[in-house]
Amino acid sequence: MIRCVISDLGKVLIFFDNSIFYRKLAAFTPFDVKEIAARVNVHSEIGEAFDTGRLSPQGFYEKALEALEAELSCEDFFAMYNDVFSLNRPVVDILSRLKALSCRMVMLSNTDVERFGFIRNRFPEVMLFDHYVLSYEEGYMKPDPRIFVVALGKAEAAPAECVFIDDRSENIEAARRLGMHAIHFLEDTNLRSALNELGLEP
Numbered sequence: 001m002i003r004c005v006i007s008d009l010g011k012v013l014i015f016f017d018n019s020i021f022y023r024k025l026a027a028f029t030p031f032d033v034k035e036i037a038a039r040v041n042v043h044s045e046i047g048e049a050f051d052t053g054r055l056s057p058q059g060f061y062e063k064a065l066e067a068l069e070a071e072l073s074c075e076d077f078f079a080m081y082n083d084v085f086s087l088n089r090p091v092v093d094i095l096s097r098l099k100a101l102s103c104r105m106v107m108l109s110n111t112d113v114e115r116f117g118f119i120r121n122r123f124p125e126v127m128l129f130d131h132y133v134l135s136y137e138e139g140y141m142k143p144d145p146r147i148f149v150v151a152l153g154k155a156e157a158a159p160a161e162c163v164f165i166d167d168r169s170e171n172i173e174a175a176r177r178l179g180m181h182a183i184h185f186l187e188d189t190n191l192r193s194a195l196n197e198l199g200l201e202p
Contacts, residue, residue, distance in 0.1 A: 005106070006151050014119060018084055
């Protein structure tokens with residue numbers, strides 16, 4: 001019996017497209033969108049440090065500007081950086097119905113303080129969970145098993161009584177290794193059907 005749903009945020013409840021940010025940022029750097037994306041990949045440790053709370057917003061802004069040779073204010077940078085999301089209404093509705101049926105709900109997300117704050121204010125519909133396990137607060141990112149252990153503690157249920165929903169295969173595999181049920185959420189995933197197979201009927 002499934003007692004708790006543990007769900008990712010990005011590309012499950014919320015769609016995001018970082019190319020929106022890159023296109024806006026291109027006006028403030030000597031690089032085009034492809035070059036910006038490439039430099040972001042080369043300097044991925046900056047994003048990982050921000051996602052695990054090892055960099056403050058100011059520190060992230062400064063290191064990002066240095067890596068991208070950009071010139072713009074911190075306020076303008078984060079206005080562009082944050083505004084890349086859109087709501088996945090069908091998934092929000094499904095999880096809201098599960099919540100109404102007294103299913104325990106835990107969010108488990110790799111995210112940073114800026115983007116999570118933006119999402120919380122722009123899309124209050126996604127704030128339907130009992131607990132939020134966020135990488136920037138915990139200091140770990142999926143697929144590190146330590147952050148899954150934190151989520152399982154918030155679930156107050158055995159791994160076999162939990163289902164984890166995520167868009168990345170390495171995170172799905174990590175959850176399954178801990179004994180959780182898992183749904184790999186892709187564009188063509190029928191989430192309601194997948195939940196039905198586990199005995200949940202949202």
